[in-house]
Amino acid sequence: MPSQDYHYVNDLIILKKKHHLIKHIDDSLPTPEIHGTKVWGSSFLIMDYLEEHPPATFSEILEVGCGWGLLGIHCAKTYEADVTAVDADPHVFPYLDAHSVINDVELDTLTARYEDLKIKDMKGYDMVLGGDICFWDDLVEPLFSMVKKAVKAKVGTIIIADPGRSPFLKLAKLCQKEFNAELLERTVRKPRKIEGNLLVIKA
Numbered sequence: 001m002p003s004q005d006y007h008y009v010n011d012l013i014i015l016k017k018k019h020h021l022i023k024h025i026d027d028s029l030p031t032p033e034i035h036g037t038k039v040w041g042s043s044f045l046i047m048d049y050l051e052e053h054p055p056a057t058f059s060e061i062l063e064v065g066c067g068w069g070l071l072g073i074h075c076a077k078t079y080e081a082d083v084t085a086v087d088a089d090p091h092v093f094p095y096l097d098a099h100s101v102i103n104d105v106e107l108d109t110l111t112a113r114y115e116d117l118k119i120k121d122m123k124g125y126d127m128v129l130g131g132d133i134c135f136w137d138d139l140v141e142p143l144f145s146m147v148k149k150a151v152k153a154k155v156g157t158i159i160i161a162d163p164g165r166s167p168f169l170k171l172a173k174l175c176q177k178e179f180n181a182e183l184l185e186r187t188v189r190k191p192r193k194i195e196g197n198l199l200v201i202k203a
């Protein structure tokens, strides 16, 4: 594979838009409709946090609003986690599948909205993770409701990351009040300089 067609970050192979597999998906399948058109930066903030606070080997992890799923793929590859990747938009999954194959891991995928996830769906998961998922005001309530259900389901750790958009900060405020959540600042330098916040909720 020509090196200019992919990045290698945190032990992950991430295909660039010009890679022939990505071009093939772009040309032959429907385009993702809710911003799942690339790998967003906040997932790298969570990967960096997990390096200091690693999940136990074989943890059960739910990645919500997964898009291309690189965060979940990283957890499967680095921590041998059992990952379910959830997104409202099924058109993201061909990109996730291409990255799973190329990184030699398998993930379960599920088409569902945050608000569709029930307490019973989240039971048994050790972590719920999501990068760049709270970017509109009307996502605050569904995500807060999802967090409440995850806490009731006794998910040990919930982490949502964002550059600091106002809907995310609203969600953070609600979670700080209700669950004593932490709001942490984080910066990474790879694949580029990315700055943002981590919202960490411990059940």
Ligand SMILES: C[S@@+](CC[C@H](N)C(=O)[O-])C[C@H]1O[C@@H](n2cnc3c(N)ncnc32)[C@H](O)[C@@H]1O
Residues within 6 Å of the ligand: 033, 034, 035, 036, 037, 038, 039, 040, 041, 042, 043, 064, 065, 066, 067, 068, 069, 086, 087, 088, 089, 092, 112, 113, 114, 115, 130, 131, 132, 133, 135, 142
């Ligand atoms: C900005 S992208 C981030 C994707 C990925 N987490 C990343 O870091 O690259 C937001 C993702 O959330 C998904 N999404 C938006 N609204 C959603 C909802 N209500 N329920 C589930 N997924 C949703 C989109 O389809 C998209 O893949």
